[in-house]
Amino acid sequence: MSKKKKTGILPEHCVLVVKGVGKQGDLVAEPRDKELAGRYSKIFVIENRRIKPVLQEGDEFIGRLILRKGAYFVKPVARTSMSDVPTEKIYGIIEKKGGKYYLKASEKNIRRDYLLDAVGNGKEGDFVSIALGGDKRFKQAHIVKNFGKFDLNKATASLVLDKYDIPYVFNEKIAKELACCPHFHRQGRLDMTNVPLVTIDGEDAKDFDDAVWAEKTDIGFNLIVAIADVSFYVRPGSELDREAYRRGNSVYLPNMVIPMLPEQLCNGLCSLMPLQPRASIVCLMQIDREGQLKGYEFKRAVIRSAARLTYREVQEALDGEKSENIAPVFNGVVLPLFEAYQALDKARRKRGALDLESSEIKIKVDKKGVIQSIAREETYTSNKIVEEFMIAANVAAALALKKSRLPVMYRVHDLPPEEKLEDIKPLLHNLKLKLPDAGNLKPRHLNKVIELCSKNGYAQGISDMILRLQAQAQYSPHNIGHFGLALKDYVHFTSPIRRYADLLIHRALVRAFEMPDGGALEEGATVSAFEDIGRHLCETERKAVNAERDLTARFVSAYLEPAVGQDFEVKITGMTNAGMFVRIESLGAEGLIPLSSLPDDYYSLVPGNIELAAENSGLVFKLGQKITARLVEASPITGGLIFKYLDPEDGDQYYEKGGRRSFNFAAKRQSAPTLGSKAKKKKGAKAKKGKTNAKN
Secondary structure, eight states: OBSSOOOOSSOSEEEEEEEEEOTTSOEEEEESSHHHHHHOOOEEEOOOTTSSSOOOTTOEEEEEEEEETTEEEEEEEEEEEOOOOOOSOEEEEEEEETTEEEEEEOSTTOOOEEEESOOTTOOTTEEEEEEEESOSSSOEEEEEEEEEEOOIIIIIHHHHHHHTTOOOOOOHHHHHHHHTOOOOOSTTSEEETTSOOEEEEOTTOOOOOEEEEEEEOSSEEEEEEEEEOHHHHSOTTSHHHHHHHHHOBOEEETTEEEOSSOHHIIIIITSOOBTOEEEEEEEEEEEETTOOEEEEEEEEEEEEBSEEEEHHHHHHHHTTOOOTTTHHHIIIIIHHHHHHHHHHHHHHHHHTOOOOOOOOEEEEEOTTOOEEEEEEOOOOHHHHHHHHHHHHHHHHHHHHHHTSSSOOOEEEBOOOOHHHHHHHHHHHHHTTOOOOOGGGOOHHHHHHHHHHHGGGTOHHHHHHHHHHTSOOOEEESSOOOBTTTTBSSOBOOSOTTTBHHHHHHHHHHHHHTTOSSSOOOOTTOOHHHHHHHHHHHHHHHHHHHHHHHHHHHHHHHHHHGGGTTOEEEEEEEEEETTEEEEEETTTTEEEEEEGGGSOSSBEEEOTTTOEEEETTTOOEEETTOEEEEEEEEEETTTTEEEEEEOOTTOGGGBOTTSOBOOOOHHHHOSSOOOOOTTBBTBOOOOOOOOOOOOOO
């Protein structure tokens, strides 16, 4: 791989076809000639700005081939034909050039502007979706939907919801059903209102779907996980049920929540608010001192949460600083929860569940949608307490339903695909490591790789790579186990307020244990029907994840836009022919250092993409390495961040007096704080790392 041009023993020129676009906009092509395509199937396109409009997937062009250290490149000379017109919508912002209106695409992998046939009521700067028409030489477009003037809080969020087809309005039929919402009956339910269950959630949580409690026993611990009884309120075949199924799950965006259930339920009747009697399905468990599950049962109950606690509050109490809110329940509730967690964690470690370092970006916005702060969300031991209790209850539900003859919606996670494991073999070979064959691979083997890599500074980078090679977790009636958690039987039981799959498990439990008060799984439920439901729920989950990631990237770019020109300490998280992916650790913000911004030299990737080495200067970049980079582009429209590497020996990164470039947020941003300590103004404390802990 090289920034310079060298010709190998290849045809000087040939006709090529653009095969695709990478996530950061790098094009890949192959020769149109089948024989040549077999020899050179992956050729990276060097941009030629003289070709207008820029090349896109499916375009054919004449190019000059270049070979450098096993990597193939092509310099386009002239386009010979353009691709067929795509049928899907394209999103972007209206721009005016030379008296004509164009769409500037908002996606990183679309590098062409589109001529608009008419703008109607649209104006320059409006965010719109378009459909394409016209001939292949120059694609014209007409506006399908106008989201209004570009802004993060409204137009961009509306665009993302439209792009991923996420419903967000409840119809009138649902309002009528809510008006006739039934009241639960205490008769037939276990009265647990005297048990001091507590909820532990984030500080901004509104829907409380789980509460926990524990006590010591002679053999270990008794555990109670109480979950909101959504199945009582959302009956099969109702309009509420149909809408919950259509949504599949709640969607959590930086500036809003699109709930699966109406607010009257998710934040009201179903939410386990403190000191309020609530209908619940409880999981009563017994574990030994090693955290092994020894017994379980499920019952409908009435509970009354004793306190609404936060992760931070519980962690501070465990560290010796008790708030007034937590003090009354600390000794009798919180400490036993912590001790029971230690036993469950022991069992987790023994079975070898996958242990990957990761963290989420926490974005705080005010009521007007103005970004107040962005940081990597801290993860505490208190998060893990709740996580392990939820996993234990999910396992108990899976085991209970496995004994029934009912169809069960399992949460399954397959082994990593063999082709992805092949991709990391060069990396492991370079590190003198070896994994078992795919069929014998266990999560603990991957944990061992991360542990060994931590000795040479690759741990975070390798952890990211291992996360990317994982198969997607799925919902399916066919139980293949959960690879990541190292469990044979697993379902989602603990979040029926925000996941339809959990609601199905509740209904199955109601039917399997003949619980009173209705809401059982329908008699006609079949494995075949569950296969279709599982595919639908996987799709809605994927849409939610992509929508959150999409909008988060735009919020981060908007927050960092005033910081263009500022220097940051960044960590290298990945390497490709396009350049290096880096992350500002304190913010969790990720971007690209293009190869073109590196010092002029020939560059080669070490097998496994763990090092990028310069041939002449001896400059070497390593996965996980911390370097200084300057933010040169932050685009809220696309959500992209572009950095430039700053060579410590390059005077460009210093002022005459030797101080690094700095940025004054107060001068350019109103009501927004300065960035975290990673900005290269002064050296400061490192941001804490954490592990992602979802309530699953």
